[in-house]
Amino acid sequence: MIIAPSLLAANYGRLASEVARHKASGAEWLHLDIMDGHFVPNLSFGPGIVKTLRPLTRTFFDVHLMCSKPEVLLPLFADAGADQITVHVELGERVAHLLWKIRSLGLKVGLAVNPPTQLATVRPYLPQIDTLLIMTVNPGFGGQEFIEECLPKIQQAHTWRTSGPHRFHIEVDGGINERTARECARAGADVFVAGTALFGKPNLKAAVARLRRAVEQAIPPSESDTPAGRKPSRITSRQ
Numbered sequence: 001m002i003i004a005p006s007l008l009a010a011n012y013g014r015l016a017s018e019v020a021r022h023k024a025s026g027a028e029w030l031h032l033d034i035m036d037g038h039f040v041p042n043l044s045f046g047p048g049i050v051k052t053l054r055p056l057t058r059t060f061f062d063v064h065l066m067c068s069k070p071e072v073l074l075p076l077f078a079d080a081g082a083d084q085i086t087v088h089v090e091l092g093e094r095v096a097h098l099l100w101k102i103r104s105l106g107l108k109v110g111l112a113v114n115p116p117t118q119l120a121t122v123r124p125y126l127p128q129i130d131t132l133l134i135m136t137v138n139p140g141f142g143g144q145e146f147i148e149e150c151l152p153k154i155q156q157a158h159t160w161r162t163s164g165p166h167r168f169h170i171e172v173d174g175g176i177n178e179r180t181a182r183e184c185a186r187a188g189a190d191v192f193v194a195g196t197a198l199f200g201k202p203n204l205k206a207a208v209a210r211l212r213r214a215v216e217q218a219i220p221p222s223e224s225d226t227p228a229g230r231k232p233s234r235i236t237s238r239q
């Protein structure tokens with residue numbers, strides 16, 4: 001299981017100490033939401049900020065591009081220190097090339113799917129990816145309600161993973177708290193992104209521990225550790 005606090009809910013006035021809070025929290029990944037004001041109706045931050053955070057931690061930088069033109073941004077985020085970059089399946093025919101490009105930059109490859117988009121759209125790309133990000137809110141803003149109708153997508157992706165030849169993480173993002181993380185874990189998710197429920201809390205370490213416990217209670221460790229089960233290779237910090 002991987003816990004990935006989303007920096008979107010951190011205090012942007014003191015990002016260095018927010019990264020220090022993350023470092024002490026026991027969370028495996030740091031999730032970095034990049035919004036361009038076009039693909040989603042909001043702006044967040046760019047590669048310059050990511051680059052300033054990189055020397056502060058060795059944690060895995062999980063960069064989620066909610067952007068209409070990732071082509072121009074991929075090299076910038078690779079240079080800034082991303083470990084994984086995720087692009088959206090909604091970008092259509094450009095997706096295969098984008099995934100190839102991320103890999104060619106030496107990074108882990110993620111593919112995201114929005115709540116209204118059919119899960120079948122991601123299936124052709126499963127051989128190319130390390131992580132499938134199933135959005136459980138419509139992206140653009142933190143603090144939204146988890147969309148329960150996304151649970152069958154997680155179950156379907158988990159079935160593909162256990163019955164097919166491709167291993168990939170199933171990441172969930174949006175409205176994740178102890179209750180919804182439990183539901184997602186039962187459905188097959190193994191990476192849990194949360195903003196409000198983690199950086200939004202004064203004690204990040206305690207919040208990470210609570211979320212982890214909730215997931216562990218939903219999934220017995222024996223099941224989650226089975227090689228043929230839900231666990232692909234687990235990279236949590238820079239080599």
Ligand SMILES: O=C(CO)[C@@H](O)[C@H](O)COP(=O)(O)O
Nearest residue numbers: 008139140142143175195196
């Ligand atoms: O990508 C997004 C929102 O677009 C997420 O990563 C949010 O940052 C999650 O925030 P919470 O729903 O946990 O507050």
